[in-house]
Amino acid sequence: MKLGLVIDLDTCVGCHACATACKQWNTSGTIGPLSDERPHGKDPSGSWLNRIRTYEVGDSPHSKTVHMPMSCMHCEDAACVTVCPTGASYKREEDGIVLVDQDKCMGCNLCAWACPYGARELDTDSGTMKKCTLCVDRIYDLELPEAERQPACVMTCPTSSRVFGDFDDPDSEVSKLTRERGGQQLLPELGYNPVNSYLPPRNPKQQEKLKVSALQGVKQLVNRLINR
Amino acid sequence: MHPAFSVLIFTVTSGAGYGLLAWLGLGQTLGYSQTLTPELQLIMGVIAMALVSVGLLSSTLHLANPKNAWRSFSRFRTSWLSREAVFAIALYPLSALYAAAIFWQWNSINVLAGLCVVLALITLFSTSMIYASLKTIRQWHTPMVPALFMAYALSSGGLLFLSVGYFFAPINNQLLNICIGLVLITLALKLVYFFWQGKPQGATLQTATGFTQASVRLLDAGHSAPTFLNREFGYQVAADQLLRLRVLMVLVAFIVPLGLMFWVEQGATANVLVVAWLAMMTGLLLERWLFFAEARHVVRLFHGEQRC
Numbered sequence: 068m069k070l071g072l073v074i075d076l077d078t079c080v081g082c083h084a085c086a087t088a089c090k091q092w093n094t095s096g097t098i099g100p101l102s103d104e105r106p107h108g109k110d111p112s113g114s115w116l117n118r119i120r121t122y123e124v125g126d127s128p129h130s131k132t133v134h135m136p137m138s139c140m141h142c143e144d145a146a147c148v149t150v151c152p153t154g155a156s157y158k159r160e161e162d163g164i165v166l167v168d169q170d171k172c173m174g175c176n177l178c179a180w181a182c183p184y185g186a187r188e189l190d191t192d193s194g195t196m197k198k199c200t201l202c203v204d205r206i207y208d209l210e211l212p213e214a215e216r217q218p219a220c221v222m223t224c225p226t227s228s229r230v231f232g233d234f235d236d237p238d239s240e241v242s243k244l245t246r247e248r249g250g251q252q253l254l255p256e257l258g259y260n261p262v263n264s265y266l267p268p269r270n271p272k273q274q275e276k277l278k279v280s281a282l283q284g285v286k287q288l289v290n291r292l293i294n295r
Numbered sequence: 296m297h298p299a300f301s302v303l304i305f306t307v308t309s310g311a312g313y314g315l316l317a318w319l320g321l322g323q324t325l326g327y328s329q330t331l332t333p334e335l336q337l338i339m340g341v342i343a344m345a346l347v348s349v350g351l352l353s354s355t356l357h358l359a360n361p362k363n364a365w366r367s368f369s370r371f372r373t374s375w376l377s378r379e380a381v382f383a384i385a386l387y388p389l390s391a392l393y394a395a396a397i398f399w400q401w402n403s404i405n406v407l408a409g410l411c412v413v414l415a416l417i418t419l420f421s422t423s424m425i426y427a428s429l430k431t432i433r434q435w436h437t438p439m440v441p442a443l444f445m446a447y448a449l450s451s452g453g454l455l456f457l458s459v460g461y462f463f464a465p466i467n468n469q470l471l472n473i474c475i476g477l478v479l480i481t482l483a484l485k486l487v488y489f490f491w492q493g494k495p496q497g498a499t500l501q502t503a504t505g506f507t508q509a510s511v512r513l514l515d516a517g518h519s520a521p522t523f524l525n526r527e528f529g530y531q532v533a534a535d536q537l538l539r540l541r542v543l544m545v546l547v548a549f550i551v552p553l554g555l556m557f558w559v560e561q562g563a564t565a566n567v568l569v570v571a572w573l574a575m576m577t578g579l580l581l582e583r584w585l586f587f588a589e590a591r592h593v594v595r596l597f598h599g600e601q602r603c
Binding site: 081083086109110111112114115118119120121122123124125126132133135137146148149150151152153154155170171172173174175176177179180181182183184185188189191193194195251252253254255256257258259265267 | 296357358359360361362363364366367368369370373374375376377380425428429430431432498502503504505506509510511512513514515516517518519520521522523524527528592593594596597598
């Protein structure tokens, strides 16, 4: 299995619900509390496993606002695991989830340095590294109804921009979406082979072109020639 | 990258320690150290391992959870940090044996000295590979980084070797010339590194976000106060200030020690070499600070930087 997320940049509205749902679930989860510093102070800070950034793509007036949620990509070639001196960072053989053993971490920050996606944040309270667990304590929980055995961020997303599944299965929803919508890896040139896939925004003009039938195509061509 | 003072101290002082040990051991195998008294050799060995120990202790200050530090010996097969820890610890019993060999004038002294040199250099290499192995920081991901770390260590260790040696023995101009040559090579390598670093290259905000056919700008970072990522990777120094610091670094770490070494060669008192060594160590601390301050991690792209 190769578990991961598909994130649809076309429909994400940047509401940060995934980040807050993640924080709420995981702060009482397997990796201990996600501590905050000065939560009500002037410059609140704390460990979050999911962050959403907003970009302007293209130049005005043809620009588009894109919201990009980012959490651990559960890379196939995870450098954070390679550099870890204590063996606290590990990648699970059975499903590819990258986790940090909180009992072994010595807080040297090297895994955070090796991660290009900013997926790892040091918890200053426990002195250990915190990261996305892909809600490993939800997705295998047989006490939950089957439909709820998904990461908290996926469950909460109001626009269904997040899809969870197995990338090794070519017929899974995540594989189909990646195939059909041209899902992309971030920073592929670094060679970490991130599993999470980002679906680029749909291009309305391109979509219409794809829908046109052969007969309509000929008609459009004739019309254009006559107009000239 | 945020320049953590504990790491600066660690790499600079332990580098000088390993360099001094390498000079002492090399001097032994090449037949120079024998001209020094055993007491002097022992003093040098103790200074070397004291510098290494200060560095290693300082490095533990960088850990957020030091009670698990003992676990860092466990991933020798994959992690350069783990290798560095193992080699650093392994050098202690070996250097103790070398010290015993000096004290009791064992026949195996040359073998032990040679092993100490090899292990000191391997440890230095492992330290540098902690940085050079990170593909996320292009300023570090270059074979020049291990070469530079070795060069700094051998220069500062060599200068310390000569300073301590000249307190007790007459000046050997041949060794002084070798040290001058090393410092010149180090300086040349550092200048090459600066030019290489200035060349635009590396990942861009386009490849980071996947929008490779349009310009991309950050509108909102998603948080109102700096996060761990900003504090660790967002370290920013004004370009003109960096340039001034680079010039100051080259002056203090290389030009001043070189000038003083030439002066000693012309007949100045050998105590001047101690000043040269102190200048070099100060300069190397500044160099290590720049090494961090000028390193730009790719996470900065997601926070709006166009290119790393």
